[in-house]
Amino acid sequence: MKTLLPTSTAGSLPKPSWLAEPEQLWSPWKLNGNALREGKQDALRIALKEQQQAGIDIVSDGEQTRQHFVTTFIEHLNGVDFSNRKTVTIRNRYEASVPSVVGPVSRPKSVFVEDARFLRQQTHLPIKWALPGPMTMIDTLYDDHYKSREKLAWEFAILLNQEAKELEAAGVDIIQFDEPAFNVFFDDVNDWGIAALERAIEGLKCETVVHICYGYGIKANTDWKKTLGSEWRQYEEIFPKLQQSAIDIISLECHNSHVPMELMELVRGKKVMVGAIDVASNTIETPEQVADTLRKALQYVDADKLYPCTNCGMAPLSREVATAKLRALAAGAELVRRELSA
Numbered sequence: 001m002k003t004l005l006p007t008s009t010a011g012s013l014p015k016p017s018w019l020a021e022p023e024q025l026w027s028p029w030k031l032n033g034n035a036l037r038e039g040k041q042d043a044l045r046i047a048l049k050e051q052q053q054a055g056i057d058i059v060s061d062g063e064q065t066r067q068h069f070v071t072t073f074i075e076h077l078n079g080v081d082f083s084n085r086k087t088v089t090i091r092n093r094y095e096a097s098v099p100s101v102v103g104p105v106s107r108p109k110s111v112f113v114e115d116a117r118f119l120r121q122q123t124h125l126p127i128k129w130a131l132p133g134p135m136t137m138i139d140t141l142y143d144d145h146y147k148s149r150e151k152l153a154w155e156f157a158i159l160l161n162q163e164a165k166e167l168e169a170a171g172v173d174i175i176q177f178d179e180p181a182f183n184v185f186f187d188d189v190n191d192w193g194i195a196a197l198e199r200a201i202e203g204l205k206c207e208t209v210v211h212i213c214y215g216y217g218i219k220a221n222t223d224w225k226k227t228l229g230s231e232w233r234q235y236e237e238i239f240p241k242l243q244q245s246a247i248d249i250i251s252l253e254c255h256n257s258h259v260p261m262e263l264m265e266l267v268r269g270k271k272v273m274v275g276a277i278d279v280a281s282n283t284i285e286t287p288e289q290v291a292d293t294l295r296k297a298l299q300y301v302d303a304d305k306l307y308p309c310t311n312c313g314m315a316p317l318s319r320e321v322a323t324a325k326l327r328a329l330a331a332g333a334e335l336v337r338r339e340l341s342a
């Protein structure tokens, strides 16, 4: 990466209202068949254009072709029965009706590779692609077959590795694994979660990211955050082991969060995607606020390893707010870039 402080987003961007109901998660598609396929591609083109116009350096598909960051991948696997649903508690936080694992899991064909190829054709900028992490996948399912979280995570890691290798071959520069579950199940993360993630990136030559956040700005998450106290030290439990892992980049939330910035010292040496945009608020950050977060992060992250980013995905926001936040991110990074080169 040649640009200093290259900007990117954690993943999702809002979808156009003609494609899916805006400002909600798991929003159902408004089109079907060929119209849906074309609609998704058009939305991807728009999401890319908006990132480019805002000045984002590492672009993504804005997750325009998927309904949900975990479920859409799982829908393409064998061994999971979506008609056999059970109610489970996701991330020890909220109840949801989820599909069941009923047999050995496998990936009969690639899930996102066509979409990644399409994105690759549209731009010469570096592209980042997000996949769910193994631990977050198992936390979104009822397991009626393996009866072991660790075993199922390992099986998913193998399937994710197959997908990641195909994404790399399609020209993806950075592959990101979303692991919000890493902020909840610390013992499992240290016992086998990070090992499963390393299995998912085995043999990859492109860069790899793990994104660990406190979730979208939905009610279940904001209620949970109120119970965490004035200092959020969850990262402290897992950073020492992540620092030792084969993952290249750690993506975390900072702005408007109660995460003490000094915890980043625990992953010194890794590249860090620093969340300088709050995705749980409609208030648009000023470039100066973004710059302020980045300057603080520079105390713990070397300038050539600092990647300004959003705290999480922006799918639940309005397009207007999300676009303005993209511009603020790029402008704030530019302020600090100038200071560093002065």
Ligand SMILES: [Zn+2]
Pocket: 010, 180, 211, 212, 213, 214, 215, 216, 311, 312, 313
């Ligand atoms: Zn997130």
